[in-house]
Amino acid sequence: MDGTERWRVLRLHVEDQVPLTALARDTGISARTLQRWHHLYRTQGISALDPHPRADSGTRRTAAETVAFIEHLALTRPRPSIAMLHRLARADATQRNAPEPSYAAVYEIVKALDPALVTLALEGPAAYRDRHELVFRRRADRPNQTWQSDHTELDILIIGADGKPDRPWLTTVMDDHSRAICGYIVFSGAPSAINTALALRQAIWRKTDPAWAMCGIPDILHVDHGSDFTSHHLERTAVALHIRIIHSTIARPQGRGKIERFFGTVNTELLAALPGHLGPGSRKPTPTLDLPALDRALGEFITTYNDRPHSELGISPRDAWVADGWLPRMPDSLEELDGLLLTVPKNRVVQRDGIHFQGQRYLAPTLAPFVGHIVTIRYDPRDISEIRVYDRDTFVCVAVDEAHPNIRLSLRDIETARRARKRELRHSINERIPAVAAREEPRSSEPKPPRRQLRTYEED
DSSP states (O other), X not given: OOHHHHHHHHHHHHTTOOOHHHHHHHHXXXXXXXXXXXXXXXXXXXXXXSOOOOTTTTSOOSOHHHHHHHHHHHTSSSOOOHHHHHHHHHHHHHHTTOOOOOHHHHHHHHHTSOHHHHHHHHHOHHHHHHHHSOOOOXXXXXXXXXXXXXXXXXXXXXXXXXXXXXXXXXXEEEETTTOOEEEEEEESSSOOHHHHHHHHHHHHSOOSSTTOOOOSOOSEEEEOSOTTTTOHHXXXXXXXXXXXXXXXXXXXXXXXXXXXXXXXXXXXXXXXXXXXXXXXXXXXXXXXXXXXHHHHHHHHHHHHHHHSOOTTTSSOHHHHHHTXXXXXXXXXXXXXXXXXXXXXXXEEEOBTTBEEETTEEEEOGGGGGGTTOEEEEEEETTEEEEEEEEETTEEEEEEEETTOSSOOOOHHHHHHHHHHHHHHHHHHHHHHOHHHHHHTSOSSSSOOOOOOOOOOOTTO
């Protein structure tokens, strides 16, 4: 109660002659307090009614040894309860013949401890780092300088492919400078390298929607230490596209805070309004949407997100990415991008009956010169009906398996390839060892009967 409120009560006695006892009964203020106010007013005036802090305010009147004892226990794991601390502090004070602290004094001492000190002592350096360490929030200097990519399990249930409830995942690619979402994919099952590749494919290549202008190859891709982000496939793709991959420090997600905040925005603004949302403390809902419907809803939300003003930027992420106009670094073609992102390289030896891979046998007439050689194959994990064959990074052919639905190889194709390969080898022999051709000429002028040639089949 300040001096003005005290005078408002006391003036009833000073000006209206209301007895102090009646004032104490009506206001709930003790008569002793009212008498002290009246004495201050008569001797020093109205200004004396203003409350004045105690001279010892902010200082503890508990003995220093008792304070040190309480702080020691409060910073020890496991920390005792306040009641236990009070009992132990009283016992320690009694043993030293010192004044026993009250429960309120113990509570005040514990609560006055620095929160950072308590976190470091009781929860360790990791918790202290995440809560109290100073973080420098850096923003990329320009669009496509740094992209962030991460996954999150969405707080929603959908109808899975088998008709059962399923909880999907979302992978997004965000431009650090503009906060624009450059690409995304929503999928069922755990995150994998192919899902990451599909999100990057959409982020890098030009979109069909002209309003979704974000595209190009980033200089830096900032990711975590998930198995899909640390795969050799992504590493080789990054080398081919001249992308530098930076992995965040293990167990320190602060570097991906921008994309984490976007995940929170998706959950609170989009998923909370959709059927099947898994709210905090809610029961398991009945799913209504399937994966394509959720994909459409996410696509519409991302379009809205990219076009609305960002609270930190003051403009929309799309306008921040477009800026004054510039040309992003692009792959030569979509086929080249698919060959890097959506196919996985493996080394295989070309056998006489083709290339054996994943229990399949892949064949093409162009493979005839490479029998016995090691080649590199690339395949799409989503469709292994065909593989792409490379020799020292040079494309050779597309080999198809026997059960390919559209392409079937005939025996004539194989025989033609065999003869071409044999002619090529004989030509090479004749050039290097001319005597071989001379020895093969017939010694007699009599014609020899034609020799029947046996055709070689797989069963042979």
